[in-house]
Amino acid sequence: MLPVRRVTRSTRPSPRAALLALTALISSSCKEPSRTVEPAKVVTATDPHLTTGQGSTPTFIGQATYYHFDTVKRIADDWDVELTAKAGLEVVIRSFAYEPGAFTGWHKHPGPVLIQVVEGTVTFFEADDPCTPIEVSAGHGYVDVGDGHIGRNLTGAPARDVTIYFARPGTQVSQLRIDMDEPAGAHACS
Numbered sequence: 001m002l003p004v005r006r007v008t009r010s011t012r013p014s015p016r017a018a019l020l021a022l023t024a025l026i027s028s029s030c031k032e033p034s035r036t037v038e039p040a041k042v043v044t045a046t047d048p049h050l051t052t053g054q055g056s057t058p059t060f061i062g063q064a065t066y067y068h069f070d071t072v073k074r075i076a077d078d079w080d081v082e083l084t085a086k087a088g089l090e091v092v093i094r095s096f097a098y099e100p101g102a103f104t105g106w107h108k109h110p111g112p113v114l115i116q117v118v119e120g121t122v123t124f125f126e127a128d129d130p131c132t133p134i135e136v137s138a139g140h141g142y143v144d145v146g147d148g149h150i151g152r153n154l155t156g157a158p159a160r161d162v163t164i165y166f167a168r169p170g171t172q173v174s175q176l177r178i179d180m181d182e183p184a185g186a187h188a189c190s
Contacts, residue, residue, distance in 0.1 A: 052179070055102030055153075061093040061162070065169045088169035092176060097160045098122060098153035106180045108148040111167040115142045115151075120159030123152050130186035148180050 066089040073082040096104075098120070106127065115122075117136045124134040127148030136142045153159045165176050 053103055053105040053107075055099040056104060057097040059095045059097070060173065061095060063090070063092045063173070065090050067169055085166070090165075090167045090169050090171045092165040092167070092171070092173060094163050094165075094173075095160060096151075096163060097158065098151075099158060100153055100156045102159075103152040104150055106148060106150045106182050106186070108178050108180055109144060109146050109165060109167075109176055110171060110178065111165065112146060113144040113166070114164040115144060115161050116164075117141070117159065117161045120153065120157050121155050122159050122161055123154050125150050125152070125186065127180070127183040127186075130183045131189035148183065150186075 066085070069085050069089045071082065071084045074080070095118075108127070115124075115136070117138050117140055119138050121135055121137045122142075124136065124142050124144075125132070126134070130150075133154075134142065151161075165171075167176065
């Protein structure tokens with residue numbers, strides 16, 4: 001049996017995600033039509049190695065450009081957070097709904113991404129360790145540093161997340177996902 005890392009509240013992203021999400025949402029009134037990525041075939045637990053996703057629906061929530069962003073730092077008692085971005089920051093917020101058996105396909109992003117699961121469970125596999133599942137259930141988060149991963153709904157129930165992308169100013173939604181080949185060894189276990 002594969003080892004499973006379960007995300008607990010102590011490992012979820014700091015409250016900065018909520019602050020940035022709220023700021024971007026308030027700053028933006030853009031809309032992207034929601035669309036469903038229709039499965040081309042039946043998705044099974046033994047077929048996760050494809051690089052194209054199946055069974056997930058993205059919904060655009062907001063986007064904002066912070067050109068005059070340098071460093072935000074807050075220290076309060078035993079909590080310390082710092083966010084630095086040279087030359088500004090693009091923040092994009094989307095939500096993804098995952099049908100049972102859905103998967104994203106192997107991909108990476110041009111910058112870090114905070115993913116908060118708000119319904120069900122999403123299991124992530126990272127490109128540098130494609131055989132170790134990271135189960136993230138509702139109320140917990142996953143930090144993607146941009147090296148590549150696949151997200152899967154391995155349950156029989158729907159799942160949903162809120163995804164916050166950080167990128168260079170001017171980055172468009174279509175540039176946030178970079179499809180990638182399946183990592184070596186991934187076919188056998190993720």
